[in-house]
Amino acid sequence: MIKVGVVGGTGYTGVELLRLLVQHPAVQLQAVTSRGEAGTRIADLFPNLRGHLNLTFTAPSLDHLSQCEVVFFATPNGTAMQMAPALLQAGVKVIDLAADFRLNDVAVWEQWYGIKHLCPELLAEAVYGLPEIHRTEIAKARLVACPGCYPTAVQLGFLPLLEAKLIDPQSLIADAKSGVSGAGRKASIPMLMGEAGESFKAYNVLGHRHWPEICQGLTAVTKTPVGLTFVPHLVPMIRGIHATLYATLLEPTVDLQSVFEQRYQQEPFVDILPAGAHPETRNVRGVNICQMAVHRPPSGKTVVVLAVIDNLVKGAAGQAVQNMNIMFSLPETTGLTAVAWLP
Amino acid sequence: MIKVGVVGGTGYTGVELLRLLVQHPAVQLQAVTSRGEAGTRIADLFPNLRGHLNLTFTAPSLDHLSQCEVVFFATPNGTAMQMAPALLQAGVKVIDLAADFRLNDVAVWEQWYGIKHLCPELLAEAVYGLPEIHRTEIAKARLVACPGCYPTAVQLGFLPLLEAKLIDPQSLIADAKSGVSGAGRKASIPMLMGEAGESFKAYNVLGHRHWPEICQGLTAVTKTPVGLTFVPHLVPMIRGIHATLYATLLEPTVDLQSVFEQRYQQEPFVDILPAGAHPETRNVRGVNICQMAVHRPPSGKTVVVLAVIDNLVKGAAGQAVQNMNIMFSLPETTGLTAVAWLP
C-alpha cells in the first residue's frame, strides 16, 4: 500500500481526488490537510464520502506529510512551491494538480501568475504529467506537474496532427468550453447558479493562463513556435470540457481517422470515436478518458477535432492518479476503471 | 459467475443496470435484448459503455434467455408478465424492474395499469424487492418485483415511525420530487429540456400509480389501512428523488433520531444523517443509498422525514442488483460500493 497525503482537500479537485483514492486498491490515505477546515471530519464536509473515509482534516505539517510516499497538492496556485522542496528533500514524491511547476520558463510563469516563484530550480526537474507524451519521464520523476484541464484536451487533440506534420502550426484555433466546476469551490458571484445558469459566454479572450501552457507543450512537439488562438467559454453545466480545434491542413489527402486511431491505439485513456461521430461531455463524466473525433468539413482545408474530458478527472484528479500509478509502477489503469453513468 | 440476461436494455433503468452489471465481479452478461435495436452494438447506443461491453442487442428469445440463471426486465409495464411464466418454468430467476408484479391484488393492478394481467397466479408468489423489509423472502424467491422509485424512498422514510407506532397512520403526507430521468428515455414533449428545464411543477395530484403501491407496503406494516396523500413533483435535474414526509406524532417525547438509527443500523444501504442535517440528492447520485434525516419542527406535533435516493439506482437498477446479490447468496454490497461524485 502506498502511503498518500493530500494537501488542500477542500476544493473540487481535492474532493474528486479523495473519491478516487478511497477506492484505489493500492493506496492508504495518511493525511488530508486543510488550514481552514482542520478538525472537521472530511465526510461531514463532503457527504458523498460518508462510510468511505473516516479521516479528519488536519493542518498541513511537514513532519506528518514526510511520512507519506507521495503527496498530492490540490491547492490554489502558489501553494505547492512552498512545501515541495522540503518534501522532495525528505524523499517524498510530489504530484501538483495546480500550476506551480507547469511552465519551464520562470519568467513566463511569473508574468502569467503574478507572483514570484519560490523554487525556480525545480522547474527544470519537474515532469509535465501528460502520460500520452511523457510516460517514460513520469515513471522516473520525483516531481510531476499535472496539466491544466484545457491544456489536456487541447494538446491531446492537436498532438497527432502536429506530430505527423499534417497542419500548419501557425493556424491553430482552440475554441474551448468548460463546465463551472473548472472555476473551483470558492465563493464568487460570477459562479453563482443565478449568474452562470442558463447562460453562455466566452471569457479571458485576451489572455488565459492555459495559453502559454498549451503553447509550451505544442512547441515541444513542433520544435518551432506555434500560432494559437485560444478562447475559453463557460457552459451552464457542472462537469466537462469540450475542445473544438481548428487548423489548416497541409496534407489534404491523408486519412485523418487512421492517424488518430494509430497514435492512440495503445493509450488506455484516449478513445477515438468512429468517423462521423460527435463526442458528448457526458460520455466521460466521472471517468479518466479523453474521447475524440476528427472531421473534415466540406469547406475542405480546415480540420476539426472534437475532444471531451471531465475537467475534474482526466483534466485534474484522475490524471494525477494515473501519474501516481506510473510513478509507482502500478498498472496504469489501477483505480481508474469505473464506467461513466448516463444519463 | 452468474449468467445474466437483460430484457429491454435501451431505457434509463436498462443502461444503468448494464453499467452496474459490467462492473459486477460475479456476473457474466449473456444477452441484452431489444426489439427496436436488435443488431446495434450496445456501446454505439450508449457510448459510456465503450470498452466495457462488447455485446450487441438481440431480439428477445426464450431459448436464449433460458440459458441464463437470472433475467432482469428493464421494460415498460406489461412486458415482464408476458415472458416471466416461461422463464420461471425453465428454472430461470426473474427480477422485474417494472410494475408487473408489485401489487398483490390483481383487481387493483388492472385498475391502475389499465390492462389485463396475464399471469395473476404469480402475484402471490412474487416477492416485493425492498430488502430492508423482505430480505428473508427475497433470498428464497424465484420472482422479485423491484419497488418503484417513489415507493422506495417513501416506505423507507415512514417505516421506522410506523413500525414503532409513533405516528397516526391516517395522517401521512408524502411530498415527493423527482428528476426527469424518472420518466424514462422515450420521446415526449413534456420531458424536452425546453419544457422541463428551469421550471417546477406537481403532477398527477389526483392519482399516481405509486400511491396504491406505497399504501400496500405501509398497510402491511401497520395491519390497518393507512391514509396517505401523495403528491409527486418534477424537478429540473436529471437524477434524484427527494421525499419530504409528514405525519402527526402520537408520542411527542420519543427520541426520533435513535429510532431511525436503530432501525437501520444493520442496513448497508440506508444512511441516517446526524440530527439537524438535510440530505441532498447529489449525495447519493449514482449510488445505491437512501440517505435520511428526521426533524421535529417547532410547531410540535408534526414529524418531518427527509429521504433521498437516486431514482435509477436505489430506486431501480441498484436495488435490482442488491436483490440479485441476496437471491444468489452473495455479499449484499457486491458491485455496489462505488462512491458518489461531488460536484
Next chain:
Amino acid sequence: MIKVGVVGGTGYTGVELLRLLVQHPAVQLQAVTSRGEAGTRIADLFPNLRGHLNLTFTAPSLDHLSQCEVVFFATPNGTAMQMAPALLQAGVKVIDLAADFRLNDVAVWEQWYGIKHLCPELLAEAVYGLPEIHRTEIAKARLVACPGCYPTAVQLGFLPLLEAKLIDPQSLIADAKSGVSGAGRKASIPMLMGEAGESFKAYNVLGHRHWPEICQGLTAVTKTPVGLTFVPHLVPMIRGIHATLYATLLEPTVDLQSVFEQRYQQEPFVDILPAGAHPETRNVRGVNICQMAVHRPPSGKTVVVLAVIDNLVKGAAGQAVQNMNIMFSLPETTGLTAVAWLP
C-alpha cells in the same frame, strides 16, 4: 411622473425592480444607490439595462433621496430601518422589499433577525403589502412592508380556505420550493452552480424567518393561532417558487374550485387554473402573477393547493411596484402587464 429612488440596487430584487421601473410609464428614476458600486454605471453592472437606463450608482444620501416621492429599499435586512424614519419625516413614502417592517411584534422580529430594531414605533404604522388582503390600507400608507417570497405564495394559497373556515387551522403544512435567486446575489459556496445545480434539498427545517411572518398573516385571518409546518427546499433553477399546501378539510363537500375562483375573481394578479390543472413555475416567470390550482386527492380529507409565483416579481419587485401603483392611485396593473415567455 413619480420621482422614485431605489436604495440598494445591486442585488437580484434590485435589478428586477430597476427592470420594472425603467419600463413603468409613470415613473422617473431619480437615484439608485449602492455604497459598494457608487460611481459605476448601472448598465455596466447589469448589461440587460444597456440602452434603458443611463444612471450611475450613487452613495445613499438623505438629501438626494428626500427629493423623491417614494423610495424603495432593495437592501439586506436591517438597512431600511436606518433611513426610513428620516425619509418619512421628509414626506417621502417608503416601500421596503426586505423584512424590517414585516412583523408587528418587535420581540418576535428581534428574535428571528438577531439584531435590535431601530424604529419599533414604525412597526405599528407599517402596512403589510399584500394587496389581495390589505389593498385599502396600502392606498393610505406612508410605509409599506412587502411580503417575503414564500409568505406571498403560502398566504395566497391558504387564504380562501381559512377565510371560509373550510380547514382546520392547526393542520397546515406548507412544502415550499424556491429557485436559487431567492438567496440573492452574494458570493456564497452553497449557491455556486457546482453546489446547487443538479441537486435538490430541504433547508432550515427547524426554523426559517418566513415562518413567523406567515403565521402572523394567517392568524390575522383566523383570529386564532394557526399550527403551521413550513419546510423550504432549494430547486436547481433560477426563478420561481412552488408552494404545495396541505390542510385537513372540515367541510368535505364544498366546491373548492368555486371558493378559489370567487375569492380571487377581482384580483388582477391571481390566476386560478381550471379544476385538475397543475401550475408550473415557468408560467409566471418574469411576471407579477400568482397562479394556483386546488385539488382534493382520493384519500379524501386533505386538500392540496398548488401555488406558483416568480420569487423576484410577485414575490418581491413586482409586488413592490403593485403597492406603489396603489399608493399613488394608479391603475394597479400599470407597468406590470408583460407576458411571460415560454419556453
Next chain:
Amino acid sequence: MIKVGVVGGTGYTGVELLRLLVQHPAVQLQAVTSRGEAGTRIADLFPNLRGHLNLTFTAPSLDHLSQCEVVFFATPNGTAMQMAPALLQAGVKVIDLAADFRLNDVAVWEQWYGIKHLCPELLAEAVYGLPEIHRTEIAKARLVACPGCYPTAVQLGFLPLLEAKLIDPQSLIADAKSGVSGAGRKASIPMLMGEAGESFKAYNVLGHRHWPEICQGLTAVTKTPVGLTFVPHLVPMIRGIHATLYATLLEPTVDLQSVFEQRYQQEPFVDILPAGAHPETRNVRGVNICQMAVHRPPSGKTVVVLAVIDNLVKGAAGQAVQNMNIMFSLPETTGLTAVAWLP
C-alpha cells in the same frame, strides 16, 4: 391595426411570435392555425398567454387567412411554400420564419432540404429579412424570408469585417453554440432533458443547413466565394446563441472597435459592447438584440468576434416582427422594446 394571421402556432417560434404580437400596439390577431390543435384554446396549450389571448387554434384556411394583411409562417420547413403563392395572389404579405425562401438557388435549396420546391419562381422575389443589410428591400417586399438563428448571429458578426475588407474571406470559422429551444418543440429523444441536460456536444460538423445560407449571405457582401467552416454545438440551456467567429486579419493595425461601432451605430437592435467585454447570452434573453464584442488576442493575426442573440427572438420571432414593422412603415422598434430580465 394590422390584421395578422399566424400559421403554425404550436412550436417555440410560434408561441414566441404570439407573445410578441399580443403585446404589439398596432396588431390585431385574426387567426392562429394548427392542424393538430384545431379547437384547442391557445392559452390552454400555452398558459403564459392566459389573460392575454382569447383565440382558439383553427385549421388553416385560405379564405380565413386571406382576410389578413400579413401572415406569418411559424411552421416546419416545406409548409410556407404550399400557401404563400395563393396568399400573395390575394394581396396578403407573407413573412416566413422557416427556410422555404431563404436560398436564392433552387438547386441548392432542394439539395439541403431534400424536397422539391413548390414555387421556385418566388425565390427571386423573396427578400432575405436581415434588416441590418436589406432594410430598403424589406420595406417594399411582399414576401420576406426570415434568416435562421445561426445565420443571424454569424452574418451580423462577420459583416463589418467583410464590408471593410479587413479579413481574408477564405479564412472564416464560425464556432456556434445554441440552446435547446433551437431544435423546436417536438418529441425527440436527443432533446429530452435527460439527454441534453448537463452535457455539451458539437453536431452536424459535416454539414448543417445554415451553412449554405450563411455562405450565400456573406458572398453577397464580398462578391467572391467565402471559405467558411461552421460548427454548431448544443448548450444545456433553453434560449440563446453564442457565435464565436474567427478570421485572419488582412489589416492588422485597424481600430476594430471603431469599425464595429460605426457600422452599427444607427441600428436599434445591434449593441456593440465596449472594448474588452464579453457578451453573455442572458443579456439578450427574451429581447430582439444582437450584442457583440470584437477582440484581437495576443497571437495577433486572428480576429475574434463574440455575438449573442436569443435564438427565438432576434433569431426568429422578434426579427419577424421587426420585418413586419418595416413592411408596414411602423417605427422599427414598435412592440420590441422590452427589457431582458436578469437573472
